[in-house]
Amino acid sequence: MRRRRFLAVLSALPLLAGPGAACADSRLDRISAPGPRDLCPVCGMVVAKYPNWTATVAWRNGHAHHFDGAKDMFKFLFDLPRYASGHRREDIAAIAVTDYYELKRIDGRQAFYVIGSDVLGPMGHELVPLASRADAEEFMRDHQGRRILTFEEVKGDLPARLDRGKF
Secondary structure, eight states: OHHHHHHHHHHHGGGGGOTTOOOSSHHHHTSOOOOTTOBOTTTOOBGGGOTTTOEEEEETTSOEEEESSHHHHHHHHHTHHHHSTTOOGGGEEEEEEEOTTTOSEEETTTOEEEESOSOEETTEEOOEEESSHHHHHHHHHHHTOOEEEEGGGOOTTHHHHHHTTOO
């Protein structure tokens, strides 16, 4: 497992280079990486400091909101009027999260999320994104995860429960 993580980090270095980084999905290609001044609209942290955890909601008008982790991204999505008044779910062009193993941008709606593991993100307990169910199952074994969830299975109260350590 450690060798796989090390090799993933080495192979992902070009992806961390910034806005010119390549993505497999063309919708994700158009999402810019967070800049040095981009703040998470939920917690206010500088997102670029946490490239291994970055999540992004991209809008049809080209605007993007960046987050320091999937947990804050879900908080944002569950309360758009609070965090992004005037934005509607129907106007979302793409949702991207950073795959834990490959450290590359993946479609957040297709990702699998592990909760309750021994891996903490920038804001503590996190929804750890993985590209496949097999990767999520491996992560569960390696990091004592409690559950695997799809995007649709993440419900409105879960991010706040994670903040309280309630999985």
